[in-house]
Amino acid sequence: MAAGRRRLVALLALAALTLLVGAVLAPAAHAQPVVPAPGDGPGVPESDVTVDDVDDVDGVPDVIIDLDGEEDAGVSRAVALILLLTIGSMAPGLLLLMTCFTRFAIVLAITKQALGLQTVPPPQVLVGMALFLTFFVMQPIFGEINESALQPLLAGEIDQGTAVASAFEPLREFMLAQTRDADLQMFVDLSGTEQPDSPEELGASVLIPAFVLSELRTAFIIGFVIYVPFLIIDLVTAAVLMSMGMVMLPPIFISLPLKLLMFVLVDGWSLLVGQVVASVNAV
Numbered sequence: 250m251a252a253g254r255r256r257l258v259a260l261l262a263l264a265a266l267t268l269l270v271g272a273v274l275a276p277a278a279h280a281q282p283v284v285p286a287p288g289d290g291p292g293v294p295e296s297d298v299t300v301d302d303v304d305d306v307d308g309v310p311d312v313i314i315d316l317d318g319e320e321d322a323g324v325s326r327a328v329a330l331i332l333l334l335t336i337g338s339m340a341p342g343l344l345l346l347m348t349c350f351t352r353f354a355i356v357l358a359i360t361k362q363a364l365g366l367q368t369v370p371p372p373q374v375l376v377g378m379a380l381f382l383t384f385f386v387m388q389p390i391f392g393e394i395n396e397s398a399l400q401p402l403l404a405g406e407i408d409q410g411t412a413v414a415s416a417f418e419p420l421r422e423f424m425l426a427q428t429r430d431a432d433l434q435m436f437v438d439l440s441g442t443e444q445p446d447s448p449e450e451l452g453a454s455v456l457i458p459a460f461v462l463s464e465l466r467t468a469f470i471i472g473f474v475i476y477v478p479f480l481i482i483d484l485v486t487a488a489v490l491m492s493m494g495m496v497m498l499p500p501i502f503i504s505l506p507l508k509l510l511m512f513v514l515v516d517g518w519s520l521l522v523g524q525v526v527a528s529v530n531a532v
Contacts, residue, residue: 359472
């Protein structure tokens with residue numbers, strides 16, 4: 250008797266569950282009716298409404314796409330944007346390898362070390378000073394590049410290859426004026442190329458590393474000349490302290506104020522910047 254009741258309850262529960270599932274799924278099946286396309290089914294006329302018949306909506310701007318417009322005579326915006334991005338990505342390398350920035354940065358760093366200063370001036374100040382000194386020295390060359398290469402390229406008068414060749418010529422003259430013949434000859438021998446008739450025929454792969462090597466040599470020579478007076482002050486201070494028996498006192502405590510005093514009295518920064526800028530040839 251109990252078993253029969255349990256079967257009856259199970260059947261009733263199964264029937265109720267079936268009805269509940271059917272009631273849930275029935276609205277979802279009829280939620281998205283299929284609308285026949287115009288002209289696909291019988292008796293459904295095609296729509297005669299065109300774009301011109303639709304009224305304009307206030308507040309919505311007009312969008313006009315012109316596919317028949319003529320191109321500008323100069324470089325398009327996309328090409329100009331790509332050109333600017335390329336120049337921006339190559340600018341740090343060009344600044345380091347093809348200008349006198351390396352010379353200025355090394356000389357200023359050696360001067361700071363010769364003074365015995367650890368944190369002043371900050372490295373950012375020295376790099377910024379070297380950067381603006383480079384712009385000051387290279388301003389005529391950058392102006393010539395702008396007139397002979399960049400502006401004609403933007404105006405569409407020359408192509409990119411001609412612009413690159415025209416832009417490299419002022420830099421070639423500048424680098425040749427700073428580069429030693431011995432460094433040029435060394436890289437010509439290392440490259441295995443034939444000896445050119447004149448240095449103006451050298452390629453960038455030979456001229457640029459020779460220029461960088463000459464700049465490093467020149468910067469270290471200037472740095473050595475700057476370092477010698479401060480080294481003499483350190484040696485004299487150490488000898489005086491030793492003769493007085495003050496061996497426990499670090500000589501830098503006495504020599505550092507003396508070096509700073511001497512550097513200020515001779516107007517060291519102006520003298521240093523003037524001589525370093527004057528050391529650049531053909532500017």
